[in-house]
Amino acid sequence: xxxxxxxxxDKVYQGKTHxxxxxxxxxxxxxxxxxLGPSGCGKTTLLNCIAxxxxxxxxxxxxxxxxxxxxxxxxxxxxxxxxxxALYPTKTVYGNMAFCLRMKKKPKSFIDKKVQETAELLxxxxxxxxxxxxxxxxxxxxxxxxRALVRDAAVCLFDExxxxxxxxxxxxxxxxxxxxxxxxxxxFIYVTHDQVEAMTLATRIAVMDGGQFSQISTPDELYEHPAxxxxxxxxxxxxxxxxxxxLRLDGAKSILVTQEGLEFDVSHYPFVVRPSNGHQVVxxxxxxSFHRPTGKGATYQLTNGILEPLxxxxxxxxxxxxxxxxxxxxxxxxxxxxxxxxxxxxxxLDALSIFDAATELRL
Amino acid sequence: MKIDxxxxxQMILPNRVPSKNPVSKTVFYLLLSVFAVxxxxxxxxxxxxxxxxxxxxxxxxxxxxxxxxSFDAWDMAWNKAASGFDNAGLKSGFWNSVIILIPxxxxxxxxxxxxxxxxxxxxxxMGNFLLMALLVxxxxxxxxxxxxxxxxSVAVKLYNTSFGVSVVHTVLALPIxxxxxxxxxxxxxxxxxxxxxxxxxxxxxxxVYVVLPLSPNIMIVVAIMQITGIWxxxxxxxxxxxxxxxxxxxxxxxxxxxxxxxxxxxxYMAAAMLTAIPPLLIYFFxxxxxxxxxxxxxxKG
Numbered sequence: 001x002x003x004x005x006x007x008x009x010d011k012v013y014q015g016k017t018h019x020x021x022x023x024x025x026x027x028x029x030x031x032x033x034x035x036l037g038p039s040g041c042g043k044t045t046l047l048n049c050i051a052x053x054x055x056x057x058x059x060x061x062x063x064x065x066x067x068x069x070x071x072x073x074x075x076x077x078x079x080x081x082x083x084x085x086a087l088y089p090t091k092t093v094y095g096n097m098a099f100c101l102r103m104k105k106k107p108k109s110f111i112d113k114k115v116q117e118t119a120e121l122l123x124x125x126x127x128x129x130x131x132x133x134x135x136x137x138x139x140x141x142x143x144x145x146x147r148a149l150v151r152d153a154a155v156c157l158f159d160e161x162x163x164x165x166x167x168x169x170x171x172x173x174x175x176x177x178x179x180x181x182x183x184x185x186x187x188f189i190y191v192t193h194d195q196v197e198a199m200t201l202a203t204r205i206a207v208m209d210g211g212q213f214s215q216i217s218t219p220d221e222l223y224e225h226p227a228x229x230x231x232x233x234x235x236x237x238x239x240x241x242x243x244x245x246x247l248r249l250d251g252a253k254s255i256l257v258t259q260e261g262l263e264f265d266v267s268h269y270p271f272v273v274r275p276s277n278g279h280q281v282v283x284x285x286x287x288x289s290f291h292r293p294t295g296k297g298a299t300y301q302l303t304n305g306i307l308e309p310l311x312x313x314x315x316x317x318x319x320x321x322x323x324x325x326x327x328x329x330x331x332x333x334x335x336x337x338x339x340x341x342x343x344x345x346x347x348x349l350d351a352l353s354i355f356d357a358a359t360e361l362r363l
Numbered sequence: 364m365k366i367d368x369x370x371x372x373q374m375i376l377p378n379r380v381p382s383k384n385p386v387s388k389t390v391f392y393l394l395l396s397v398f399a400v401x402x403x404x405x406x407x408x409x410x411x412x413x414x415x416x417x418x419x420x421x422x423x424x425x426x427x428x429x430x431x432x433s434f435d436a437w438d439m440a441w442n443k444a445a446s447g448f449d450n451a452g453l454k455s456g457f458w459n460s461v462i463i464l465i466p467x468x469x470x471x472x473x474x475x476x477x478x479x480x481x482x483x484x485x486x487x488x489m490g491n492f493l494l495m496a497l498l499v500x501x502x503x504x505x506x507x508x509x510x511x512x513x514x515x516s517v518a519v520k521l522y523n524t525s526f527g528v529s530v531v532h533t534v535l536a537l538p539i540x541x542x543x544x545x546x547x548x549x550x551x552x553x554x555x556x557x558x559x560x561x562x563x564x565x566x567x568x569x570x571v572y573v574v575l576p577l578s579p580n581i582m583i584v585v586a587i588m589q590i591t592g593i594w595x596x597x598x599x600x601x602x603x604x605x606x607x608x609x610x611x612x613x614x615x616x617x618x619x620x621x622x623x624x625x626x627x628x629x630x631y632m633a634a635a636m637l638t639a640i641p642p643l644l645i646y647f648f649x650x651x652x653x654x655x656x657x658x659x660x661x662x663k664g
Contacts, residue, residue: 048557051557051561052560053557053560053561072560072565073557073560073561074560074561074562074563074564074565078561079561080557080558080561082554082557082558083554084552084554086552086554086555086557086558087558088555088558088559088572088573088576089577090576090577091576099559099562099564099572100561100562100563103562103563103564103568103572104563147558147562
């Protein structure tokens with residue numbers, strides 16, 4: 001039982017900056033929850049509140065079923081990995097890892113056993129006697145994770161732990177973190193602004209914007225059915241394309257007409273809210289939902305294209321009607337294509353999203 | 364302290380002093396030598412005079428080396444000179460100074476480091492107000508509060524005791540030392556404190572196991588300040604001290620201010636040298652105690 005429950009919490013800095021607004025979140029035992037959002041959205045603040053490093057102005061936090069709202073961080077059964085690693089510079093890796101157990105007055109033999117076990121798990125046994133200053137970035141990262149794991153906490157909190165590593169190391173550590181989570185089955189809460197990290201690691205992602213949750217869902221659900229335009233814009237790289245238009249309801253048929261007069265048949269679109277005729281909407285198209293014409297269904301013209309080959313995929317920066325869009329193709333799809341010509345494509349109408357132009361919410 | 368090259372490049376300093384130009388090089392070293400000589404002259408005069416006999420001193424060649432150097436005057440100053448209550452030279456004053464120094468050093472460092480730590484690393488209610496108050500207190504001259512302090516020390520029966528002198532030194536040093544410690548501790552990465560709190564090091568655990576190990580340099584700085592300040596103090600020792608156990612500086616003053624008999628300059632010089640030696644030694648050896656790059660490795664590489 002290592003659930004975390006955040007109920008209606010408010011965080012106000014210095015009585016004026018309202019950073020977290022009435023947030024509620026329930027995290028199941030063994031989940032890998034990622035708090036994702038742009039900088040300044042309050043994700044690190046929320047993590048610090050869960051850790052108890054910041055007091056909250058309202059609401060209630062429960063960890064493993066116990067109310068910890070007013071408890072000290074050390075009484076919350078949490079462990080934390082910091083963005084800067086925050087290793088104690090005067091202690092060895094062993095000393096860093098043993099510190100929390102020493103503070104809990106555990107017997108020496110127990111501490112030794114736990115540290116050795118954890119070091120083995122993270123493959124840092126040979127680094128135990130070294131000081132942080134003599135370690136590389138990746139080794140420090142492992143030591144910091146080791147310090148968090150050694151105490152068998154109910155919940156592990158990660159504050160952008162990979163953002164200081166170079167791209168290659170980041171990918172490696174990401175996979176290791178995922179393996180680690182699969183092995184330990186403890187609850188992880190992980191803060192990042194990197195949507196790739198979030199998509200690859202999370203069992204669930206909570207997207208934050210301006211101190212509120214935009215959507216809390218599985219990575220697939222976030223990608224395929226973003227609840228609003230903020231999430232649609234934030235998740236996916238390259239980002240979702242938006243085309244403004246109007247809905248025309250004609251009996252059983254629903255047609256989305258763009259400003260340039262392009263028509264999309266959205267009769268099969270599972271509307272959450274039944275829209276009215278003439279509703280102003282925004283059509284969201286993933287770069288991957290464009291294909292070379294298959295022979296059936298409507299086709300569209302992409303004009304003024306520029307190719308950007310990335311190896312496995314080719315990005316095609318172009319215009320659909322009068323709107324700039326980015327399309328992702330297989331390199332083989334584009335053989336013999338000249339960029340000065342219009343390119344004919346069909347669009348996967350099952351994968352599109354429709355948002356209300358005024359509220360930016362999914363329809 | 365040696366300046367780190369990376370910092371040096373940000374400072375508005377010529378990289379090499381002096382330049383390669385031989386004329387400016389000569390002028391540079393000449394000036395430095397002149398200042399060094401000017402500064403060392405009194406020390407030289409003190410040493411040679413203390414090694415001379417009174418007959419030699421009366422000849423008036425104050426810069427001449429002693430003809431027959433002898434440590435008689437030093438022996439006199441240390442063991443026999445009329446220094447105060449027991450007329451047994453400076454040695455009793457030396458030990459009185461030590462007895463005053465040790466508790467005041469320990470108390471001032473202990474209290475001010477904890478205060479500075481609390482103000483820098485923890486969310487103290489009205490912390491900014493307290494800091495302002497300290498700032499104001501740090502600039503109140505001792506002479507202004509001397510009389511009320513005497514009244515207060517009488518009330519708590521600390522007046523006319525060596526420990527009373529220690530307490531007064533501690534109280535007087537607290538504002539400035541607290542500010543020094545606060546500024547130093549504020550430079551410790553905030554995440555280290557957070558990490559320690561998550562790891563279960565509460566207020567004291569974090570202080571003892573995380574903050575103090577990072578602080579030997581500032582401790583040395585403060586210790587040097589306090590040792591020299593307390594050792595060289597005259598006024599607090601004279602006004603609050605035990606008449607029978609005055610510190611060394613008061614004894615030195617008694618020796619040199621004798622109004623009767625011959626003015627034994629060699630003994631005065633030897634006594635002044637003896638009194639000045641402890642702080643001088645501290646200055647000479649303290650430079651080696653600083654540890655460079657103590658927070659290296661705490662944060663990202």
